Amino acid sequence: MSNVLPMVWRGSCPLGLRTCSRLLPATNLRNSILSQQVTYSSTLSSFTHYVQHSQKWRQAPSTWHTRTAIESPATIFRRSANTDAKPETPTERGITLDRQPLSASEMKKIFGSSKVTVETGNRILSLLQGRRFAGTLDMPFPPDITKAVRPKTIEKGLHWLRENYSMDEDAAIMARIEREEKEEEERLYRQVQQLGPQSGHWGARLGEGEDIYGESIIKKNLKQNEARLLAEEEKARQEWLESELKEQEKMQSHIKKNTQLQKYTEAAVVEARPRADPKERPFLAWAQKHYLRAENTNTDFNTISTAGRILPALGVTLLTLGLCYIYADTYVPPNNSTRMWPDIPPAAATVFAIIGVNVAVYCLWKIPPAWRLLNRYFISVPLYPYALSVVGSVFSHQQFKHLATNTLILWLIGSRLHDEIQRGNFLAVYLSAGVFGSITSLTAHVLLGKLTITSLGASGAIAGLVGSWCMLHADHKLVPSFLPHEWREYVAVNGSTVLAGIVAFEILSLISPFKVAKLDHWAHLGGYFAGAVWATLYKSKLEKEKRRRREARGWLDRFAPSS
Template identity: 50%
Template sequence: MSNVFCVAWRVSCPGLRSLSMSPSNAIPLRSACRDLRTSLPSWYSNYTGRRPFGSLMPFTPSTRHLLLVGLNSLSSVAILSRPFSSTRFLSSESTPPVEHGVQLRSEPFSTDEINAIFGKAKVSPAVGNRVLAVLQGRREAGTLDLDLPEDITHSVRKLSLDTALKFLRANYPLDEDAAILARIEREEADEEQKLIRRAEELGLYKPQSGTYGAERGEKDDPSGKSALLELRKRNEARILEQEEKKRQAWLEGEQQDLEVLKQQAEKNKALQTIDNTAALEARPRADPQQRPLLAWIQKHHLRGTDNDVDVSQMTNARRIIPSLAIALLTIGLAYVFAQNYESPLKQDRMFPETPPAAATAMAIIGLNLCVYLLWKVPPAWRMLNRHFIIVNAWPRATSMIGSVFSHQTFKHFALNMSLLWFIGTRLHDDIGRGNFIALYMAAGALGSFTSLAAHTLLLKDLAATSLGASGAMSSLVAAWCMLHSNDKLTIFFLPREWQETFSAPGWLVLAGFIAFEAVSMVTPFSAAKFDHYAHLGGYLTGTVWALACKADQKKRREERSWWEKIVSSD
């Protein structure tokens, strides 16, 4: 082991620096040396001072082992338990090469400079320049612990060597500790290369066949079987097995659905009298491997259907009363809104350049369009079936409002929104936004409740469902016709010469719509199914509201004329 430890006896050791070759939390070598000196026996205290390099004592095996144990216990630096390659120069079997060191500058130091550096010691310029060059080379190489060349130790005293080293550290500073660590790593690499070359000479790194007694991997891979590949195969097999179990359970669930529907039919006597037997039939299930999209849609359809509801446990009172409460609450809130709404100024509106009627209509159309698009997304069916469609067998009260904005077909959506745009905007201009929104919401809720009550109490049709803004649209038509009951209404897109012929008073137009609904209820004239009771509820709401509005307007006109008469008489 080289005497790396002895460099700690130099003056003012600054400690190890945090370099790429050493850990950032390395213990300073000076601190390690100080701690080690306190733990050494007293017989070694003579060697713990600043020792000149010319008289370094060769370490015996016992002292070398002692220093190694001390350094390892302090964890100051990593020191290998083998001699550094530099120690081979101490052997008598080889002659060390001449050490020239590192020249400090291009021109050698003069006699005066050498005398100033070494002081009273008489050192020739040639010897002085050689001493400085060799010491500087040792500092950069991290080999200050090795014995100096014999020509230097025989011609220069120990005190002069210390003086020269002080001069170099003061005028040519460098990180000697880092140089020591670099030397350690360098000699470790050299030893490792020696071991590798020795192993190659012995044939340890020669190519092996890999066939004798070895188990090959896939495609005759000489690397053997891959544990990761085996784990991946097991996971894939497990996933495929789980998917196959789910597939079989899905396909076998068709028969289970049929049994559930039969049990419901036996429990619910009201469902047995329904002509629409399709509601009691299980749908064939698609194979997820052959038709994955259809199977995915069917799964969400079943998830959105409440097959576990026992209709026999729900009375008509439980169906009607919560929905009636929501309808009455909506009507009350609509009345409060109409009485307290104040139209914002033009500069305060979100779209100042858009007419208020058009802005209101577009907002309602946008809400209906969003719900219509959600019906095209299977994961949303569960939420829509609960709150945006009225199921007479087990209705939810929130569907009284949600169904007003819900359409499943584009034809239904386009028809209602067209009425909203062409008739609703005109009515909006006559009555204002507050009254228009209040009428729309109140009529929608009342139309939905009328449909539920009629199908539940009158028709006993619990399998029927209803949705759409038809009730609200009917109220807008009725209110427009009654507000213009004595005005002749016509179809606006007809030629002007035909409009006079195809025109009628508003009350007569409304009567025609109501008669059409009544006839359709008795003798359906088309294959399309209309929720006539929701339409009638909307017509009733719009008519009552229009009559109340006209009565209020008449009262205000009488009060205004009476006040004008009083003012004129004064």
């Protein structure tokens, strides 16, 4: 009886066998039951005493008495067998107490609450009593009880039974262990008998490779498990291949139900189809599964109102603008010795950091498991918008050409603007202009009913940098540095004129029926506007500071002592 050996380690613990985690499964219910500090009439402090006690109980069950003369576990199971009932009957149905059914007032005294009904309370008590006899208090309770009452209520019922119906629960657990060991031995014996003689003589069945020791049970079980796993894999493969038709029917149903989806092209509806066979093209099948997992096709998009699509994103936009203002107003440039890259100019370090974030998100678009996250927070979809996507889409690119173009403009304009307004203002302009461009694009597409147009990229943020640069130099002559000197006098224009020309080009491209490229002009216009407004306010702030310094200098000159 090797299963009983762990009981030697329990020492003089007052909880007896119920505190031994090596013997019984540590279920939540058992832990709550075992937490009850109950003093037994007979505490077994050693293995020898326990065995003697259990032998005494087996030899003379009539000497095991309780307050109500409850029968021993052996008698219970023997009586159950005589009535054609399974041995688990006391565990599942419980044992009726001599005072059942108890009244509602008694239930309140036992459980401390009037919420426990008479029927539920009597069922809990009978089930607990049956499990005490069967030694199965560690087993989970039926759902109808766990849903109706809390674990503490069951503990109160067990505590009441132990005070009024005392019994040796350790002996019941011992009997259960012996019973389970005997059943396991009988099962193994029957399994060996089915294999036949294992000596290799008298026509006995030999093992694999003429093994005289007969067939290996371990190898047999291993083969059965391998066959089962292969069957499950093949079943999953067939379900994946056959799910294409179901997916098409599902999509067609959504198209009929959601009028906005009717604007999808047929190619977009059947994208990632036909299904790739996992055996022949495993990588493509893996990518298709993540693609379908990332698609949001279970939502009834008609239930989302116009306000529901715009207002959450607008709230995130206002919060971002406020945080950018606080950051720019409180930012203090670090000393060169405390910088991460002290040998790199601050403008280059800032621009490189932004480029690094954009490149990282671009690489994530190449990893199928990341598509679900990216579809939620790194691309703006008016059909089912996520509020945080107005921020994430500013750093998101799916095509290398798009990323390279924005990176080049960011380097050319950003490094110069950074040196002029410093890092705090630069980052605030970049993020706030990008988010404002995203909300402008989302609002315009929702109001115009173009809900299936998606948008992403740093173009809105870069447009904000361009707008800021032009407005800071609104009265200055801007000349491309790559032109010869003799040409610069004829092509030089001030910054405000340059910005007006760029905005005019964006508006003409927006209303033109001929689309040269798929550009989000609304996001660009929102970025230009945000950058121009910031530059105007920034120049006004600088003018006020200069005026204040001049006035302060004038007051100092007025009261300065004459020589």
